[in-house]
Amino acid sequence: MRGKEVNLVNTPGKNARLLFVPPGKLGDSLISLVIANNLVREGFDVTVRGEFPHQLDQWLPGFKTGPNIDHDDYEKITRKYDLSIIDSQAPNLQQGGVDLRPNLARHSAFFSLAHYETSLDGQFDPQTLPAEFQRTLQPLVPHHGLVRNHQDLSASMVSHTVQFCRREMNLLNADSVNGIKLPSEIQKNEGLAKKLIVISPTSGKLKKNWLPDRFIALADHLHQKGYFCVFTVAPSETASWKRRLAGRFSVADTARVSALATLLSKASAVVCNDSGTAHLASAVGASTICLISSRDRFFEWRPGWGNSTLIMPSIPVKSIFNIWPYFISVRRVLDQVMRTPTEETLRKS
Incomplete structure (x- = not known):
């Protein structure tokens, strides 16, 4: 699962700290990590908060990982990062009749592989970005958060995700690698x-x-x-x-x-x-x-x-x-x- 090597641009903007919250299902989570890994390849400091990636932390050396974010902690935790990128179907966003997404959308970028709330498009306020990172981070915010392209019926969801990175997040060198690598201590018999x-x-x-x-x-x-x-x-x-x-x-x-x-x-x-x-x-x-x-x-x-x-x-x-x-x-x-x-x-x- 090796992608081509990328020469990381050593600019202040690339030191920005990003939070990535994937969907809750295993397969969807693995596909969405293509986005997170392409952010790492561009030199960003990425933390992934999701139960399955956290259990695979030894397999994902390019990320920091953590468990699912609790409903009551989303606002506090997302504010700790320069930009949060969240799947709109991520665990605990909706609980007890309370939907956190409309408020979070002002300062967090939302996406979804296939089931997206289009009302979240256009809600992001660029002024919530740190001034020193604004020019670097604003291009990462999707105009349209739906990953699946219904015009391309032959592409896999992995391919759709690569194209989404290029089309909506300006990651023009995006590839399909999701960051999983065989840990050195695991040897095949x-x-x-x-x-x-x-x-x-x-x-x-x-x-x-x-x-x-x-x-x-x-x-x-x-x-x-x-x-x-x-x-x-x-x-x-x-x-x-x-x-x-x-x-x-x-x-x-x-x-x-x-x-x-x-x-x-x-x-x-x-x-x-x-x-x-x-x-x-x-x-x-x-x-x-x-x-x-x-x-x-x-x-x-x-x-x-x-x-x-x-x-x-x-x-x-x-x-x-x-x-x-x-x-x-x-x-x-x-x-x-x-x-x-x-x-x-x-x-x-």
Whole structure:
């Protein structure tokens, strides 16, 4: 996940302290970090406040990190920085019938990947910027905070975010790197990695999940071919999946996102639904096989980094509720896993 090196301009404005608050979902958070990382590449001092980035602090050496900001602390904390850049759907902005965004918008820049409150556009007051940084920071404030460009139907959300950085934040050299780097203390066990398949059978929405029995059947086939399969699910799902697997396969302890990132980084391939795990696997460089309900090969929310493959239903059935998983066979997924290049073959290519 290396971006091209940037010669940082040593100007007083680049010493400005920025606060970046990403959305609360794992996948969305990872995509939005493309913005934060491009700010770092330009020489700004960036602090990211979000639960998932904070758990990945060892994987994000370019940022300072902290947990989610509490509702009552937003005004105080944002005032400590020269500019705050906040996702409009970030945790705790709306609570108990109180929406903090209209007041914060006077001195904080708002954006959102896909669900944006357009009423926040044009509310920023440049006079709230520190005088010594005003010329440097004002160009970072978006005129229009929606990241997704509905005119470009083929771009991934990662690509949309890069274009947003260039179009709305004047970060003309923006790239798609989100700042994740493999910590030096995490080394791959090469003998295991060539045979380790991580299976993530759940997601944030039931309607996005392939059939549980087919994930297990896939693991059975891979086991017969000499692969070592490990399942990973959310902590709230661990007990039910341990019962379902009945000791045939293990469920990894990935309660913390850092543990999940470590596991994914060691895998030969990751098989998953459209989920945060898919984006994290892609971000840490794992070959990612993502099962989706859409037949759109330009599916916007596809994993946007590394070697990623989409597997779609064999016929267009998305409009028929909950039937799409039956039109992705175990054989198709198995064949794709067998074709997935290992890290060694990728290095040689």
